[in-house]
Amino acid sequence: MKLGRVRNIVVVAGAGISTGSGIPDFRTPGTGLYANLAKYDIPYPEAIFNIDYFSDNPHPFFSLAKELYPGHHRPNYVHYFIRMLHQKGLLLRMYTQNIDGLEKLCGIPDDKLVEAHGSFATAACHLCYTPYPAEEAKQAIMKGNVPICTFCAGAVKPNVVFFGEDLPEKYFQHAEDFPKADLLMIMGTSLKIEPFASLVNTVKSTVPRLLLNRDPVGPFERRPLRRADYMELGDLSDSVRKLAEILGWHTEIQDLMNSHENGLRSYTDPSNSSGTAASKQEFQPPQNSNKCLWSATKNPNILLLRCV
Ligand code: OAD
Numbered sequence: 001m002k003l004g005r006v007r008n009i010v011v012v013a014g015a016g017i018s019t020g021s022g023i024p025d026f027r028t029p030g031t032g033l034y035a036n037l038a039k040y041d042i043p044y045p046e047a048i049f050n051i052d053y054f055s056d057n058p059h060p061f062f063s064l065a066k067e068l069y070p071g072h073h074r075p076n077y078v079h080y081f082i083r084m085l086h087q088k089g090l091l092l093r094m095y096t097q098n099i100d101g102l103e104k105l106c107g108i109p110d111d112k113l114v115e116a117h118g119s120f121a122t123a124a125c126h127l128c129y130t131p132y133p134a135e136e137a138k139q140a141i142m143k144g145n146v147p148i149c150t151f152c153a154g155a156v157k158p159n160v161v162f163f164g165e166d167l168p169e170k171y172f173q174h175a176e177d178f179p180k181a182d183l184l185m186i187m188g189t190s191l192k193i194e195p196f197a198s199l200v201n202t203v204k205s206t207v208p209r210l211l212l213n214r215d216p217v218g219p220f221e222r223r224p225l226r227r228a229d230y231m232e233l234g235d236l237s238d239s240v241r242k243l244a245e246i247l248g249w250h251t252e253i254q255d256l257m258n259s260h261e262n263g264l265r266s267y268t269d270p271s272n273s274s275g276t277a278a279s280k281q282e283f284q285p286p287q288n289s290n291k292c293l294w295s296a297t298k299n300p301n302i303l304l305l306r307c308v
Contacts, residue, residue, distance in 0.1 A: 001090070001183070001247060008092040010181040011082055012200055016188020016213060018100050020076035020237045027190050028214075040064065051164035054126060058155045062141050065158065068099065069120055069138060075106035078187065080257040081240045083108050084249055087256075093177045097189060097196055099160045107260060116171045116196050118161040123147070126162075127154030134158065167195070178202040184209045188236050191218030212239045 015025035026033050034045035040060040047053040048060050083106050085091040095114045096103055101121065103113050123137035124130060130151040137156050140147040147156035161167055178184075181203045191197040200209060200218055211220045211231035220231050232239040244250040292307040 006183045007090060008180050009085055009090050009183045009185060010092050010177055010203070011085070011094040011096075012184065012186045012189065012196075013082075013094065013096045013098065013103075014187070014189025014191075015098060016236055017078045017082075017096075018073070018076070018098055018102055019188070020078060021073045021100075021102060023073055023100055025188070027192065037064075046163060049160075049162045051126065051162040054155070054157065054162060058126075058146055058157065061157070062144075062146065065120075065141050069142075069158075070101035070105070073100060073102065074261060075102040075257075077237055077253065077257065078240045079103060079106040079108075080253050080260070081244055081249075082106075084244075084253050084256065086112050088249075092181060093173070095171075095174065095177075095196070095199060097193065114168075114170050114173060116161070116167055118159045118168060120158040120160060122159045123156050124159055125149035125152060125154045126157045128152040132156040174199055174202065179204065181207055183207065186211045186213070186218075187240075188213060189217065212236055212243075 015023070019025055019028075024031050024033050024036070029035060037045050037048060037060075040048060040063060042048055042053070042060050048064055054061055079102050082091065082094055082103070086108055091108075091112055093112055093114060094103060094108060095116055097117045099115070099117055099119055101119055103115075104110070120138070121134060123132045123134045125132060128149060128151055130149055132147060132149065137147040137158060140156075141158075148154070149156050159168075178199060179202070184200060184203050184207060186200055186209060189197075191200065197218055203209065205226065206228055208228045208230065209219075209226070211217065211229070213220075213231070213233065214235065215233060216231060219226065220229060225231075232242070241250065244253050292305055295304045295306070
């Protein structure tokens with residue numbers, strides 16, 4: 001990267017990039033989401049994201065969704081590192097399995113991002129796929145109600161991809177992206193879920209693959225490693241920071257993170273992903289206010305700010 005030989009980085013990410021933001025991953029024993037679902041009384045952990053199980057009983061997912069809906073967490077240093085790859089003109093695409101919306105929130109533009117397992121930003125009927133207003137679905141779910149499709153009366157769900165469902169159209173862009181990659185960065189994923197996991201095997205064999213994760217996963221579990229494979233094991237924030245320091249980007253990332261986070265303040269409406277962050281960044285809150293809260297209005301160009 002320092003020699004300018006890398007120009008098309010593909011990032012493949014999973015829940016481990018968001019643990020630094022306080023969101024548990026799925027499979028870490030003890031702390032992972034799948035180890036903490038006892039209260040939902042489901043037959044096996046993954047059932048909560050299984051479309052046939054949802055069809056039978058949507059309530060466990062909807063209870064969990066109240067906690068999963070984006071809005072309570074902020075992007076961390078790892079997200080801003082990836083945004084910096086974009087700002088430096090090096091990011092070909094980021095493929096994320098995450099549904100927390102933190103990639104968008106940190107400013108990675110839509111055209112650089114593939115949310116392979118969907119997001120909460122839109123909603124539709126799980127039976128006939130008729131779109132449903134995402135905000136209305138969220139409000140119903142938050143009140144403990146099941147949003148109902150106006151066309152077929154099926155349960156509506158946010159467009160997060162469940163086991164048994166197709167991946168979004170955009171995911172298939174991988175067929176063009178991965179052969180073009182000149183560096184693959186794999187971050188914070190167990191590479192356990194197909195078809196996503198196999199994407200990492202679709203870069204040319206000479207292309208360096210860098211794994212930043214707590215433990216070896218996928219092809220990095222085999223010995224010997226492929227010649228162009230490298231891994232840095234440990235906490236992702238530490239590894240990414242180390243890499244940023246090697247590249248001489250650390251201060252720039254911190255400045256970007258501070259200015260973006262201050263600009264966004266307590267902005268809590270991730271369903272509005274229309275890129276209003278730029279104008280919010282220009283806002284200076286009143287000097288004597290210690291908490292400001294953004295909220296959306298019916299006019300997508302107007303955000304309301306309350307400061308106390
Ligand atoms: P997992 O929970 O399976 O894997 C997260 C990986 O990140 C593990 O290898 C952790 O060790 C590692 N990790 C966590 N925190 C870390 C940290 N701070 N530093 C370094 N490594 C860390 O999550 P995913 O691979 O994202 O699918 O899971 C893939 C899919 O399985 C999810 O998208 C979801 C789930 O079922 C659906 O819901 C369809």
